[in-house]
Amino acid sequence: MQNLTIALPKGRLLTPVVSLLEQIGLNCSCVLEASRELILDNNEGYRFLLVKPIDLPTYVERRVADIGIIGKDVLLEQEKELYELADLKIGHCRMVLAGPAVKESPPWVNLKCVATSYPVITDKFFRCRGKQVEVIKLHGSVELAPHFLLADAIVDLVETGATLKANNLVEWELVTNSTARLVANRSSYHFKGNEISRLLSSLKEVRHGKDKNIF
Numbered sequence: 001m002q003n004l005t006i007a008l009p010k011g012r013l014l015t016p017v018v019s020l021l022e023q024i025g026l027n028c029s030c031v032l033e034a035s036r037e038l039i040l041d042n043n044e045g046y047r048f049l050l051v052k053p054i055d056l057p058t059y060v061e062r063r064v065a066d067i068g069i070i071g072k073d074v075l076l077e078q079e080k081e082l083y084e085l086a087d088l089k090i091g092h093c094r095m096v097l098a099g100p101a102v103k104e105s106p107p108w109v110n111l112k113c114v115a116t117s118y119p120v121i122t123d124k125f126f127r128c129r130g131k132q133v134e135v136i137k138l139h140g141s142v143e144l145a146p147h148f149l150l151a152d153a154i155v156d157l158v159e160t161g162a163t164l165k166a167n168n169l170v171e172w173e174l175v176t177n178s179t180a181r182l183v184a185n186r187s188s189y190h191f192k193g194n195e196i197s198r199l200l201s202s203l204k205e206v207r208h209g210k211d212k213n214i215f
């Protein structure tokens with residue numbers, strides 16, 4: 001019997017997410033063993049869908065998946081009609097305004113153009129500061145933009161800081177912090193409330209040992 005369909009984010013969040021799900025006793029071996037399959041059944045009532053992080057909220061909002069796990073950064077950018085059930089306190093990273101090392105940073109006066117994969121968040125960030133900038137949307141490798149003067153700065157995620165450093169950029173200002181969130185489709189939350197609550201409680205129990213304020 002199929003109980004829940006769970007959308008999982010491909011990429012850097014996948015390993016910590018699968019590890020957390022395994023800790024609550026959810027058999028994810030089908031995900032770990034997958035090569036190119038994107039639909040994976042664990043034969044214990046759970047189906048996993050491997051999707052690009054940027055598309056995950058759409059899969060959950062449209063009820064292709066009942067629940068999903070995704071970074072807060074993506075949720076802030078997209079503002080989909082979902083229930084955000086828990087901060088799972090994994091996948092910590094921060095979104096920053098970054099650019100070349102300069103004497104006064106951020107150099108507000110000279111900031112005319114910013115490249116990012118997060119145009120909505122970036123636009124809000126600058127509007128809150130009363131600054132008008134042109135926002136150029138890129139889909140990755142954003143750090144290239146200042147190098148070729150496509151933009152004066154970038155707004156992007158930083159985890160270790162290695163990518164900024166390798167591309168001669170420095171953090172100028174924090175935009176927001178991000179961690180992985182458990183999200184649910186609104187109908188699934190009502191019609192599959194028991195299954196979703198059980199999963200939520202298990203996550204609480206596992207995480208309580210590490211962080212009592214998880215939910």
Ligand code: PRP
Binds near residue numbers: 139140143162163
């Ligand atoms: C993300 C982000 C940065 C990098 C930061 O990119 O956009 O480029 O990771 O990580 P670090 O601080 O640990 O170096 P990702 O690898 O997801 O690929 P992308 O450039 O295609 O977005």
